[in-house]
Amino acid sequence: MSATPVERERPAEIAAGYLAAISLAASAIAVIYRPVRLAPFAILVALVAAALAGRGSRLPALAVAVATLAWLVGMTIAVLTSRPIF
Numbered sequence: 001m002s003a004t005p006v007e008r009e010r011p012a013e014i015a016a017g018y019l020a021a022i023s024l025a026a027s028a029i030a031v032i033y034r035p036v037r038l039a040p041f042a043i044l045v046a047l048v049a050a051a052l053a054g055r056g057s058r059l060p061a062l063a064v065a066v067a068t069l070a071w072l073v074g075m076t077i078a079v080l081t082s083r084p085i086f
Contacts, residue, residue, distance in 0.1 A: 016053035019045050020063035027063075027070035035074030036085045042067040 023046035030038035046063035053060040078085045 012052045013054070013057065016049040016057060016060050019049035019052070020059045023049060023063040023067050027067045030067075030070045031074045031077065034084070034086060035071055035078055039067065039071035039074055043071065 023042045026038050026042035026045065030042055043064070046060065046067045049060040050057075050064055075085065077083070
């Protein structure tokens with residue numbers, strides 16, 4: 001009988017996953033409501049998550065891309081519809 005060792009994630013990787021999820025939620029809200037207030041927060045949180053996770057994680061990298069795209073789309077929608085951006 002051979003036992004295979006269980007690989008456990010580091011606590012920093014778990015925190016990075018939660019931060020990436022928070023960033024994705026804030027990005028979704030930023031497209032609809034005040035992109036200048038929420039999108040920079042989402043980008044900053046996504047960058048922190050990417051720094052904590054390391055190179056192998058895809059979710060924090062996706063969060064950075066989505067947060068940046070949400071800022072661009074949110075600003076475009078706000079300007080085209082003459083809604084307040086702050």
